[in-house]
Amino acid sequence: MPQRxxxxxxxxxxxxxxxxxxxxxxxxxGYEQLSIDAVATRAGAxxxxxxxxxxxxxxxxxxxxLDRSVSAPELPSGAHDLREDLMAxxxxxxxxxxxxxxxxxxxxxxxxQKEPAVGEALRNGxxxxxxxxxxxxxxxxxxxxxxxxxxxxxxxxxxxxxQVLARSVVQGKAFTTDVREHFVDxxxxxVLTQHA
Amino acid sequence: MPQRxxxxxxxxxxxxxxxxxxxxxxxxxGYEQLSIDAVATRAGAxxxxxxxxxxxxxxxxxxxxLDRSVSAPELPSGAHDLREDLMAxxxxxxxxxxxxxxxxxxxxxxxxQKEPAVGEALRNGxxxxxxxxxxxxxxxxxxxxxxxxxxxxxxxxxxxxxQVLARSVVQGKAFTTDVREHFVDxxxxxVLTQHA
Numbered sequence: 001m002p003q004r005x006x007x008x009x010x011x012x013x014x015x016x017x018x019x020x021x022x023x024x025x026x027x028x029x030g031y032e033q034l035s036i037d038a039v040a041t042r043a044g045a046x047x048x049x050x051x052x053x054x055x056x057x058x059x060x061x062x063x064x065x066l067d068r069s070v071s072a073p074e075l076p077s078g079a080h081d082l083r084e085d086l087m088a089x090x091x092x093x094x095x096x097x098x099x100x101x102x103x104x105x106x107x108x109x110x111x112x113q114k115e116p117a118v119g120e121a122l123r124n125g126x127x128x129x130x131x132x133x134x135x136x137x138x139x140x141x142x143x144x145x146x147x148x149x150x151x152x153x154x155x156x157x158x159x160x161x162x163q164v165l166a167r168s169v170v171q172g173k174a175f176t177t178d179v180r181e182h183f184v185d186x187x188x189x190x191v192l193t194q195h196a
Numbered sequence: 197m198p199q200r201x202x203x204x205x206x207x208x209x210x211x212x213x214x215x216x217x218x219x220x221x222x223x224x225x226g227y228e229q230l231s232i233d234a235v236a237t238r239a240g241a242x243x244x245x246x247x248x249x250x251x252x253x254x255x256x257x258x259x260x261x262l263d264r265s266v267s268a269p270e271l272p273s274g275a276h277d278l279r280e281d282l283m284a285x286x287x288x289x290x291x292x293x294x295x296x297x298x299x300x301x302x303x304x305x306x307x308x309q310k311e312p313a314v315g316e317a318l319r320n321g322x323x324x325x326x327x328x329x330x331x332x333x334x335x336x337x338x339x340x341x342x343x344x345x346x347x348x349x350x351x352x353x354x355x356x357x358x359q360v361l362a363r364s365v366v367q368g369k370a371f372t373t374d375v376r377e378h379f380v381d382x383x384x385x386x387v388l389t390q391h392a
Contacts, residue, residue: 109305165358
């Protein structure tokens with residue numbers, strides 16, 4: 001019964017192609033200009049296939065954002081102290097703020113002002129990996145005895161997200177290694193370890 | 197010669213009405229949907245009057261953003277120490293991040309991805325008051341002997357702008373007095389005074 005074993009794999013591959021095409025087009029043309037037509041062409045899928053699974057563009061984009069959360073890279077586990085983990089964390093954040101992704105992100109933020117579902121998917125999908133990584137950094141530091149307060153995870157998230165937004169998204173400045181080191185040493189470590 | 201004294205006043209009032217209408221429409225419909233037609237109707241001015249002064253929508257919006265920089269409220273001067281000034285600074289920042297203004301701001305950020313002039317006006321116009329206020333806070337603290345390094349002004353700007361963006365713009369959370377106090381006490385004061 002080859003169909004039974006092949007079909008799920010084929011469906012998964014087709015889904016991956018559609019989600020991938022959606023991400024590419026978000027990056028290239030933004031939410032407003034993205035069309036199901038263009039996604040279908042790019043993914044080599046029929047529009048019917050897409051509409052059978054997602055009701056409209058918004059649903060497809062939200063699914064793509066949530067998918068990114070699942071496939072995002074995890075924080076590497078080799079760090080010896082809080083500082084090393086913070087450097088790894090800001091390295092992942094810098095990749096997220098890659099200048100090529102900024103227009104797509106901003107177009108989603110603009111769409112979110114009118115469509116709450118997009119805002120929800122943006123917060124829960126696109127930003128979840130960063131939130132999860134912040135939590136892991138704080139938990140590991142607790143494990144090493146460097147920190148005690150698990151709630152610092154939220155403070156860390158606001159600071160890292162804020163720095164990426166203020167520097168990369170609004171001011172268009174790169175989040176280079178030098179800048180990240182300065183940020184980790186003069187801001188993050190000071191704020192996190194003040195009560196340690 | 198009443199004309200000579202009246203006309204400049206009338207021109208200034210008309211300009212103010214046009215700039216004011218532009219800000220209102222940016223807040224209500226955003227950059228993409230804003231039209232010179234709507235600005236003219238709202239300001240009670242003719243389209244010819246607007247086009248005589250500004251070449252297109254982009255030029256008008258940029259002028260409105262730069263105008264806001266000039267008319268933005270200054271930091272009050274009654275503070276006795278750095279902490280009081282930081283509370284006043286974050287109070288002004290919270291007003292800037294008023295939820296009603298967020299969609300307009302995000303629409304400008306989206307436009308800035310394609311039109312560099314809008315990004316320039318956003319950075320130099322809309323964000324200039326905050327940058328100036330950060331500078332004043334640090335300079336006053338230097339005057340009181342609380343701080344020494346004038347470059348802390350840039351660090352402060354990135355932190356305050358980042359917090360407003362991360363909390364209000366992306367996460368849709370209010371920047372309440374409690375939140376501001378926590379931010380001032382656990383982040384700003386610690387970062388600024390670490391070498392004092």
